[in-house]
Amino acid sequence: MKKQKVAPLDNKSRALKSELAMIAGIMEGSPDAIGVAVVRLECGCRKMAALDKKGDPASKVVAYRDGADSICAKCKEDNGAFHRVTEAFIDWDKEDLDEAVKREIEIKVLGSQPPTQ
Numbered sequence: 001m002k003k004q005k006v007a008p009l010d011n012k013s014r015a016l017k018s019e020l021a022m023i024a025g026i027m028e029g030s031p032d033a034i035g036v037a038v039v040r041l042e043c044g045c046r047k048m049a050a051l052d053k054k055g056d057p058a059s060k061v062v063a064y065r066d067g068a069d070s071i072c073a074k075c076k077e078d079n080g081a082f083h084r085v086t087e088a089f090i091d092w093d094k095e096d097l098d099e100a101v102k103r104e105i106e107i108k109v110l111g112s113q114p115p116t117q
């Protein structure tokens with residue numbers, strides 16, 4: 001995997017209300033998870049996956065679309081391609097985690113995200 005620089009995540013990268021229920025559900029089903037990676041796509045679909053303390057996936061990737069039965073046609077086609085990602089961040093379950101550890105996982109998990117627009 002290529003390493004790329006990551007723009008620092010600012011505090012605007014927080015889960016929306018509509019995402020929180022989904023995150024809670026993923027956390028519930030993933031006992032090893034310490035947080036959930038959230039990827040927002042320009043079409044309005046979302047991808048999420050729980051992470052363990054090493055930054056490895058602790059759940060399957062969940063793709064969904066608010067208020068719809070399924071993700072959009074485009075996502076079905078390209079599986080939520082990188083260049084259509086508008087935002088990616090991690091919603092931490094345990095806020096007492098070491099900042100350095102969080103940062104390391106963010107880089108590992110989100111390191112290949114496109115620059116913030």
Ligand SMILES: [Zn+2]
Pocket residue numbers: 041043044045071072073074075076
């Ligand atoms: Zn979509």
